[in-house]
Amino acid sequence: MKDLTSEVAQLVDWLGEFGKDPEGGVTRLLYTNEWVEAQKALEKQMQEDGLTTRYDDIGNLFGRLEGSKYSDETILTGSHVDTVKNGGKLDGAFGILAGILALRHLKAKYGQPLRNLEVVSFAEEEGSRFPYAFWGSKNLMGLAKKTDVENIEDFNGVRFVDAMREAGFDFRDETKAMRNDIKGFVEIHIEQGNVLEKEGKAIGVVHNIVGQRRFTIEVTGVANHAGTTPMGYRKDALLAASQMIQDVINKAKEYGDPLVATVGKIEVKPSIVNVVPGNALFTLDVRHTEKDMLVKFTEELTTIIDGISAESGVETTIDMWMDEDPIPMDPQIVDAIEKQTKEKGLNYKMMHSGAGHDSQIIAPIVPTAMIFVPSRDGISHNPLEYTSPEELAIGVQALIESLYVLAYKE
Amino acid sequence: MKDLTSEVAQLVDWLGEFGKDPEGGVTRLLYTNEWVEAQKALEKQMQEDGLTTRYDDIGNLFGRLEGSKYSDETILTGSHVDTVKNGGKLDGAFGILAGILALRHLKAKYGQPLRNLEVVSFAEEEGSRFPYAFWGSKNLMGLAKKTDVENIEDFNGVRFVDAMREAGFDFRDETKAMRNDIKGFVEIHIEQGNVLEKEGKAIGVVHNIVGQRRFTIEVTGVANHAGTTPMGYRKDALLAASQMIQDVINKAKEYGDPLVATVGKIEVKPSIVNVVPGNALFTLDVRHTEKDMLVKFTEELTTIIDGISAESGVETTIDMWMDEDPIPMDPQIVDAIEKQTKEKGLNYKMMHSGAGHDSQIIAPIVPTAMIFVPSRDGISHNPLEYTSPEELAIGVQALIESLYVLAYKE
Numbered sequence: 093m094k095d096l097t098s099e100v101a102q103l104v105d106w107l108g109e110f111g112k113d114p115e116g117g118v119t120r121l122l123y124t125n126e127w128v129e130a131q132k133a134l135e136k137q138m139q140e141d142g143l144t145t146r147y148d149d150i151g152n153l154f155g156r157l158e159g160s161k162y163s164d165e166t167i168l169t170g171s172h173v174d175t176v177k178n179g180g181k182l183d184g185a186f187g188i189l190a191g192i193l194a195l196r197h198l199k200a201k202y203g204q205p206l207r208n209l210e211v212v213s214f215a216e217e218e219g220s221r222f223p224y225a226f227w228g229s230k231n232l233m234g235l236a237k238k239t240d241v242e243n244i245e246d247f248n249g250v251r252f253v254d255a256m257r258e259a260g261f262d263f264r265d266e267t268k269a270m271r272n273d274i275k276g277f278v279e280i281h282i283e284q285g286n287v288l289e290k291e292g293k294a295i296g297v298v299h300n301i302v303g304q305r306r307f308t309i310e311v312t313g314v315a316n317h318a319g320t321t322p323m324g325y326r327k328d329a330l331l332a333a334s335q336m337i338q339d340v341i342n343k344a345k346e347y348g349d350p351l352v353a354t355v356g357k358i359e360v361k362p363s364i365v366n367v368v369p370g371n372a373l374f375t376l377d378v379r380h381t382e383k384d385m386l387v388k389f390t391e392e393l394t395t396i397i398d399g400i401s402a403e404s405g406v407e408t409t410i411d412m413w414m415d416e417d418p419i420p421m422d423p424q425i426v427d428a429i430e431k432q433t434k435e436k437g438l439n440y441k442m443m444h445s446g447a448g449h450d451s452q453i454i455a456p457i458v459p460t461a462m463i464f465v466p467s468r469d470g471i472s473h474n475p476l477e478y479t480s481p482e483e484l485a486i487g488v489q490a491l492i493e494s495l496y497v498l499a500y501k502e
Numbered sequence: 503m504k505d506l507t508s509e510v511a512q513l514v515d516w517l518g519e520f521g522k523d524p525e526g527g528v529t530r531l532l533y534t535n536e537w538v539e540a541q542k543a544l545e546k547q548m549q550e551d552g553l554t555t556r557y558d559d560i561g562n563l564f565g566r567l568e569g570s571k572y573s574d575e576t577i578l579t580g581s582h583v584d585t586v587k588n589g590g591k592l593d594g595a596f597g598i599l600a601g602i603l604a605l606r607h608l609k610a611k612y613g614q615p616l617r618n619l620e621v622v623s624f625a626e627e628e629g630s631r632f633p634y635a636f637w638g639s640k641n642l643m644g645l646a647k648k649t650d651v652e653n654i655e656d657f658n659g660v661r662f663v664d665a666m667r668e669a670g671f672d673f674r675d676e677t678k679a680m681r682n683d684i685k686g687f688v689e690i691h692i693e694q695g696n697v698l699e700k701e702g703k704a705i706g707v708v709h710n711i712v713g714q715r716r717f718t719i720e721v722t723g724v725a726n727h728a729g730t731t732p733m734g735y736r737k738d739a740l741l742a743a744s745q746m747i748q749d750v751i752n753k754a755k756e757y758g759d760p761l762v763a764t765v766g767k768i769e770v771k772p773s774i775v776n777v778v779p780g781n782a783l784f785t786l787d788v789r790h791t792e793k794d795m796l797v798k799f800t801e802e803l804t805t806i807i808d809g810i811s812a813e814s815g816v817e818t819t820i821d822m823w824m825d826e827d828p829i830p831m832d833p834q835i836v837d838a839i840e841k842q843t844k845e846k847g848l849n850y851k852m853m854h855s856g857a858g859h860d861s862q863i864i865a866p867i868v869p870t871a872m873i874f875v876p877s878r879d880g881i882s883h884n885p886l887e888y889t890s891p892e893e894l895a896i897g898v899q900a901l902i903e904s905l906y907v908l909a910y911k912e
Binding site: 285286302306316320323324325330331333334335337344350352354356357358360366367377379446447448472 | 696697732735743751754755759789882883
């Protein structure tokens with residue numbers, strides 16, 4: 093364990109130098125120089141660890157330890173190499189580095205696996221440079237299409253296609269069959285929440301990734317002079333909106349975990365200190381591990397909002413512009429991870445992921461599971477993102493145990 | 503009355519041509535060409551009506567009908583000639599035009615008054631070009647100082663001082679004594695609210711201009727990931743703010759008229775759809791005709807906000823950045839106006855003004871009263887601002903009756 097702790101600390105700091113941002117944290121956007129350098133460095137590291145490396149067409153990087161018996165069966169681990177702007181050193185990166193370390197230790201201790209073991213450094217997950225997320229895992233699964241990205245540009249007007257070719261990659265051949273050797277995928281990731289920390293747990297064994305629905309609610313009342321319009325003559329859009337926010341969020345609290353509901357944005361018009369707002373627009377993000385509950389809560393919030401709207405004499409529209417189903421992890425792999433984690437005496441918690449990950453792209457096609465390590469104060473996408481090397485090492489240990497069961501056992 | 507209706511309609515349309523904005527409505531900002539042309543046209547009109555005209559140093563325009571008996575006593579009427587950007591044809595302008603018409607009809611019917619009668623076209627009230635309001639009436643009362651404006655600029659970087667001199671005016675001599683002949687001031691204005699319209703009244707006799715307090719409330723919670731932070735682990739600044747808005751406004755409704763409370767602006771940070779807001783900032787505008795009630799409501803809202811803040815585990819600051827006392831109108835003039843209005847069978851309502859006017863600057867020094875006419879849908883500061891010529895004419899009639907009592911009676 094002491095070795096693992098210093099090894100993981102060293103690797104995290106090392107990879108964090110690629111794209112280190114003078115404004116803080118790490119900025120390693122898809123197909124930039126920083127990204128290219130990071131992939132090259134990871135490729136070299138994988139080779140030094142005795143892995144056979146290759147890139148796919150679009151730039152996902154794989155390092156492989158050949159299986160002795162089931163050459164057509166591969167167990168995959170890894171995560172994404174890209175970051176948000178001014179992100180942390182762990183989000184994505186830790187999953188790749190933990191994979192390299194796990195393979196290093198498994199090979200050292202147990203030699204060749206029965207099944208191929210591969211670590212992947214996915215090209216992209218965040219959607220931070222171009223308006224497209226999960227480019228890496230969606231290509232591996234054959235879900236990303238050329239037409240999805242051929243007309244998109246980054247914030248500087250650089251075309252996706254040009255950036256990709258400049259970095260030395262190109263579209264995959266969409267007529268070619270996809271890989272069918274991948275029999276399992278395990279991704280380790282920082283929690284990006286504060287549940288493990290608050291509950292004093294070292295490991296989260298993830299059984300589900302939440303589904304989410306996102307709404308924009310627009311309330312239209314009448315803008316009036318703040319001084320000359322008596323309270324009884326108003327149709328105050330913000331007053332109605334604030335009651336909606338109150339009642340919907342309090343209803344979410346009544347439902348309790350794992351339901352979460354968040355109003356992250358609100359804007360009023362005309363937004364003048366002495367004018368009653370005639371218009372209020374707010375967003376609502378709702379997540380749950382069960383589709384049925386998302387549907388039920390959507391009905392509930394619609395009833396609440398429509399009721400307040402009618403009472404207040406304002407007009408309200410509810411626009412649902414995102415509707416993603418929950419993604420359950422594979423029960424057998426989850427069980428195997430839980431069993432190993434328990435046997436090794438690791439202090440774990442069965443939990444869901446409230447955030448999206450590459451695993452949600454892969455899980456509908458390949459048996460998939462996730463392992464979480466704590467995030468200090470729940471902070472991520474921020475230079476303050478932090479997990480101690482000791483906690484990271486426990487995570488790597490859990491990953492080692494999981495991959496051992498999947499790749500070394502009959 | 504038929505004459506008055508067509509006369510007022512003609513004058514309103516005529517003055518509305520000065521500063522007519524291609525983007526809609528009227529834009530007649532202090533010391534612009536449009537403003538200069540409007541004052542010159544009004545000067546000419548006053549002269550055609552047999553009034554003696556003069557400008558004061560800063561550009562307030564006066565038209566005078568000499569009194570036969572009390573040459574050291576002047577009854578003043580009028581309002582401001584400037585508008586907001588894309589304002590209406592009536593706000594301010596109607597008060598000047600009604601004054602000209604009133605003097606025309608009084609002179610025609612009763613000849614020379616006992617006291618001097620003057621109509622004023624105040625240079626500025628809105629604070630729309632430069633960050634300074636009531637420049638006109640504050641100069642008449644000796645309240646505006648050179649130092650207030652000598653370093654201010656408009657949105658194009660033009661200095662106040664340069665704009666004033668360019669228009670042909672300059673600072674008043676602050677060492678000179680102010681006029682002490684003004685014994686009464688009556689301002690007629692559109693209501694800029696919807697009370698008269700809703701209650702089917704033709705005239706508002708104003709007994710008080712509300713005091714107002716303005717606050718900025720800042721709520722600091724913790725920004726968290728919307729997916730990975732269970733409801734119980736949040737300190738949602740917007741959730742707390744929306745409860746504050748709800749409870750403070752509902753408390754204002756409990757108080758009832760004439761209290762009004764308005765949250766016109768709200769901003770959250772980081773303002774991202776999937777992040778729990780860590781910060782929420784909103785404004786609060788509170789008005790009442792009695793200072794005591796403003797003080798009491800301030801205590802009440804502070805208790806409400808502090809209570810919600812403590813319960814929600816957020817930090818909150820309340821900053822009161824405006825505190826203006828209510829300005830009572832002169833009871834004797836108000837009584838005289840009410841009596842005349844009643845005698846003439848005009849359908850009137852005793853009311854307060856919820857908006858600020860030149861009258862509030864003058865009232866603490868000179869006995870002052872205001873008359874309101876209805877505003878369609880309560881709309882002002884907008885090209886849609888409208889009062890029918892018939893309603894305007896009833897207003898002019900009420901002004902004539904009021905000025906008659908003040909200037910023609912012993």
